[in-house]
Amino acid sequence: xxxxxxxxxxxxxxxxxxxxxxxxxxxxxxxxxxxxxxxxxxxxxxxxxxxxxxxxxxxxxxxxxxxxxxxxxxxxxxxxxxxxxxxxxxxxxxxxxxxxxxxxxxxxxxxxxxxxxxxxxxxxxxxxxxxxxxxxxxxxxxxxxxxxxxxxxxxxxxxxxxxxxxxxxxxxxxxxxxxxxxxxxxxxxxxxxxxxxxxxxxxxxxxxxxxxxxxxxxxxxxxxxxxxxxxxxxxxxxx
Numbered sequence: 001x002x003x004x005x006x007x008x009x010x011x012x013x014x015x016x017x018x019x020x021x022x023x024x025x026x027x028x029x030x031x032x033x034x035x036x037x038x039x040x041x042x043x044x045x046x047x048x049x050x051x052x053x054x055x056x057x058x059x060x061x062x063x064x065x066x067x068x069x070x071x072x073x074x075x076x077x078x079x080x081x082x083x084x085x086x087x088x089x090x091x092x093x094x095x096x097x098x099x100x101x102x103x104x105x106x107x108x109x110x111x112x113x114x115x116x117x118x119x120x121x122x123x124x125x126x127x128x129x130x131x132x133x134x135x136x137x138x139x140x141x142x143x144x145x146x147x148x149x150x151x152x153x154x155x156x157x158x159x160x161x162x163x164x165x166x167x168x169x170x171x172x173x174x175x176x177x178x179x180x181x182x183x184x185x186x187x188x189x190x191x192x193x194x195x196x197x198x199x200x201x202x203x204x205x206x207x208x209x210x211x212x213x214x215x216x217x218x219x220x221x222x223x224x225x226x227x228x229x230x231x232x233x234x235x236x237x238x239x
Contacts, residue, residue, distance in 0.1 A: 006100035008078075009160040015153060020195070022150040027199040027210060029143035030123075034205060036132040036139070037125040043117060047133070058083075060137045061144065068145075077101045080152045082109040082144065101159045104231050106152050106224045115216050116144060123209050151217050154224035158183070162229060174230045183225050189218055 008014055041047060042056040051059055062083040068074065069088035074081050077099035120140075161182060162169050172178035193211055200210035 006098070008100045008156055009163065011157070011160050015156050015160065019150060019153060019192075022146050022153075023192075023195055023199060023214070025146045026143060026150065026213065027196070027203055027205070029139050029146060030119075030210065030213065031203040031205055032139040033120065033136070033143060034123055036136045037127045037129050038120055039124075039128055039133055039136045041128060041130075042133050042137050042140075056133065057137050057140055061141050064141050064145070072097070077103050078152055078155045080106045080108065080148060082113070082148065101155045102228070102232055102235065104155065104228055106155075106227070108148065108151055108220055108224065111220060112144060112147055112151070115213075116140070116147070119209070119213060123206070147213075147217060151220040151224055154221035155228050157221070158225040158228040159232075161225075162232065169229060170233065170236075174233045176226050176230075179226055179229055180222070183222060183229075192218060 044055055045053055047056045048054060048059055054062075065074075065081045065083050065085050066088050069081070069085035070091040072090055072094050073079055074085055075094075076097045078101055165182065168182055169179060172182075192214055196211045196214040197207045200207040
């Protein structure tokens, strides 16, 4: 693993601009999704005769993630996938990425999908329009991938925070509440909520519905940061 000078660990110069870009992508995709009804059929097996055990969303999500895996997306330690892409080979020669963080699957996929399904049921009109099934899952996939990428940037955030005050984190012994004192920044979280409200107004979405998505992402990101740091401290002690 590389030193704290790695540009990917620069909170102000690299991580936060990336988070802000993803914030825009997420709200745009939420807006697109809100234009279609719930279309609950796309989330249940039965639409695909060739894949009777898969929902249309899971099928399309798997296809897109396999394409991304072919291009090397999931070789980056701060990335994670909803589906198993371990058998996918690169379609081109590419140097392995210089990962500044330890490898750690976040396993946040099921949690994200469950929250997202609830959001759709609350925000979208409760009926079906078969003509929009394709557009529905297209916007779903874009949104889910962006949310997954955003919360997994917590690994970079955690490593950056650790390297800024390693002795303080070591002194916590990996205890969650003690580490939260160094992880959670209420001012930054409020700035994220303010941005969510501004984006909701820009794209004409109910502000509370958008803020709820960002509150969810903050909670998942904090959990990933804690898991990452606990893993890092455990590995450090055993090496």
